[in-house]
Amino acid sequence: MSLIRGKSTEKTKASFPELFFDLVFVFALIQLSHTLVEDFSSTTLAESILLILAIWWLWVYTTWITNLLDTDKEAVRLLLFALMFGGILLAIALPEAFKHRGTAFAALYCAMQLVRSVFMLYAYKGVDRPSYLTFVRITVWVIASSVFWIIGGFASLEARVAFWGVALLIEYVSPLARYWVPELGASPRETLDISGEHMAERCALFVILCLGETILTTGRTAAEHMQSNLSVMVFCSAFLTTGFMWWIYFHHGQQKAADKAETTSAPETVAHGLFTYGHLPIVAGIILTAVGEDFSLSHPEEHSSLKTTLAILGGPGLFLIGNIWLKLTAARKPPLSHIAGLAILLGTPVVLPMQQNFTIQMVSTVTLLLVALWEYVALRKAKATTA
Known part of the structure; x- marks a missing residue:
């Protein structure tokens, strides 16, 4: 059988x-x-x-x-x-x-x-x-x-x-080389009977698991350091950061990726671009965001060092890079909101050097909020124009 x-x-x-x-x-x-x-x-x-x-x-x-x-x-x-x-x-x-x-x-x-x-x-x-x-x-x-x-x-x-x-x-x-080996050569393109829709759903579920892990880690840290109003504010900021990441990925990008994978005539090639490689920075960004939120919760008033700034801002930055790649590959149109958000995150250490951890955390949260709102408004306008 x-x-x-x-x-x-x-x-x-x-x-x-x-x-x-x-x-x-x-x-x-x-x-x-x-x-x-x-x-x-x-x-x-x-x-x-x-x-x-x-x-x-x-x-x-x-x-x-x-x-x-x-x-x-x-x-x-x-x-x-x-x-x-x-x-x-x-x-x-x-x-x-x-x-x-x-x-x-x-x-x-x-x-x-x-x-x-x-x-x-x-x-x-x-x-x-x-x-x-x-x-x-x-x-x-x-x-x-x-x-x-x-x-x-x-x-x-x-x-x-x-x-x-x-x-x-x-x-x-190996996938880029199409698994070339001596005598056999490279694997022909589109050999495997891939279901693009299934791949899109599996990667989306994995992103949810990563976001859930971030909430678990943040909740554990918050339970140990919830001694002041500042800690409560930082916890709310960290939770909102995770929520905005969910919105940025699932409101538009995930469905675009699923549609692209489902309708393409080259599902194996597209699956590698969108999922095998394309979701890696998204997942890595979520993991690094959890680390940054731990730093901001456990030491909110400490002046941010290079490593804590890298974690707090680098996680959302990696996440946005992955979503830029995802939406550019799926829709062939660069998401300007994401590029602007990435520019803000990269410029923050220069404009606001040696700030307290909670300040850097707030910048991260507000940046993701701006990205989510910008994309939401832009999509509404695009739908109204085509209606």
Whole structure:
């Protein structure tokens, strides 16, 4: 019995096993946020960037295969449960990945990547030759990156960053190279039968999970530091920041991305642009925003250092960059409101140097409010013009 979703069956909704699988990554994101809050040095930030890239790649490529598979089949569900278990162990090892748990982290990461790829070879064998060969190529690239992951796991800290950086570079370049390997060559374009609408929904749900993680982290920090009226004001600002991020992404951009992915004649290519790469800065921005809100809540009257300013303003900035890419790719029109908001965030440290953390937090919140209002008014005017 085939494990592949039938070509006549359009997969548009996320299944319960997929949603269950996503919960593991909430834990991983919380672990990552806590690591950054505890030590926001340049070294930890560089290490966290590598870990964010790794977590995202695990999640997004699992989403690709569940897009192709029939998640009602027991074998597929067992695969997801196995990946969940590996993901929990990976999240446990994550805070110490650049210390004494580097080997465990690398081994778990590679095992999840390889198990998933080998399962797809099994699922496509004798069913769809071009897709099967695509996953042969993908498996070769996974093996190549795994070599650097494992070597890095045994290496010293400085070398580990380099080896893992190379491993991630191999993985992130592989779709752009269309998984070229000797003898087989590159994978033909549009080989995989991707459901764009399903990919759009899965990424939207992951963004909700990230925003939810931000609220959980903010609530936990607020409960520990809610001793003054200033803390209450900063908490309200942090909560509104999360709400405005939700509005900016879901009011217009997410639906545009879904429409583009659903109607395009090149769903595989568009899915890579919109989802595989396009959502990465959005997710990273939300995680960094949670870190910045922790700083502003725990030390609201402290004068902002370079690192706290980077977290408080950099998170929303990354988020806006991701949404600019998303809306430009989907609508072929640059969102001026987002570009203006990004300019305000970049200019704030120059115009308002050495301000208190709560002031920088307020600037971040007001900037996102202006972006949301500007886009809302512009869209209303555009609809009125075309009506």
